[in-house]
Amino acid sequence: MSDEQQAGRRSDTTRASILAAARERFAADGYERATIRAIARDARIDPSMVMRYFTNKEGLFAAAVALDLELPDPADAPREELGRTLVRHFVNLWEENEVLTALLRVGVTNPAAAERMQGVLRDQLIPVARHVCPDPEQAPARAALCASQVLGLALTRYVLRFPASVALSGEEIVDWLAPTLQRYLTAELPHTP
Amino acid sequence: MSDEQQAGRRSDTTRASILAAARERFAADGYERATIRAIARDARIDPSMVMRYFTNKEGLFAAAVALDLELPDPADAPREELGRTLVRHFVNLWEENEVLTALLRVGVTNPAAAERMQGVLRDQLIPVARHVCPDPEQAPARAALCASQVLGLALTRYVLRFPASVALSGEEIVDWLAPTLQRYLTAELPHTP
């Protein structure tokens, strides 16, 4: 009767297991090397099922990396601790959420994924920056600097797996990065105007 | 007579044009999507020539991304300006050198490239850190933090191409990042021991 959902009645479990396998493979191998055949094998179904559920490899990826950062409301934390709050939030997110690694690894090769990351920055991080930084006009640049440090750490820790970066504890990361983000968000411009 | 070089007498120009095309493609497309056929087309030769000169796709990549950071000697700059000196050096390097973008984009998918980046960190950046940081035992962690910030900025600027990151001038990048690297290298540990 209802055509508002495409498949959805009984085998949501299959759909979910495909998505789980896809996330794992995309996070581990990137876009091209995460083949539909390998994902289907992990989910113990036939490759053609993937097409039925998600029409495309692109569609599968888009469904696999639906993302909401759920950033804390800047009004909830004191302005001087926002850096620390943000870094702690990101570390927790990366530790528990495979989607972020998948998005990062794929975004490097796949323009659609890169654009989605850019959208996350625009819709979720820039507003936070606009709320706390001295001149709202600088919000995009300041948010981009924060993103560069957070993504850089994720890159060396979860993707490139530099030993010294992997060895850091969550606490240490927070202690090192918090002042950086705090300065990027709230400090006056470092150069003479 | 001399067998110290494998091919090298007359057609070094072909070899060089293959390498140039390869660097460009690897930097723009990553490992899998930079096909030998496309590289050969760019260099206006037959794909089989690539194999003759470099035996493998792996061999081609390895030859295309030979890299030396040529970091400044830490003894040449005053300790308090090392952060600024390093950031300026890296910005110049990234602006003029396609190899770094290629290495970054490929390293995300290709373990061999990731290992090479790790080697660069180990052999070229950690020694600098060991030379200036309070406790030499912390050198790997401090160098990894510096790498995370530098690579993160390169990621958002040259690979993901976030507009706010692209819009930054070289000077602005130096002004923002220098204090970060300076702190990662020389500050006392930020947390209580």
Next chain:
DNA sequence: GCTGTTGGTCAACGCTTGTTGGCAAACGTA
């Protein structure tokens, strides 16, 4: 003159990829 080496092209190989359409069960409803 021949002849061997070098730089280069052509056509094909085996393989993997994303993707498609047909067919077989299982199930709910009438």
Next chain:
DNA sequence: TACGTTTGCCAACAAGCGTTGACCAACAGC
């Protein structure tokens, strides 16, 4: 019981990949 829908597997497709080996043209030295 009969039937239509859902859920799934199987076999195949066209295309693209890295890679190979046979063949050509030019040029060197004897």
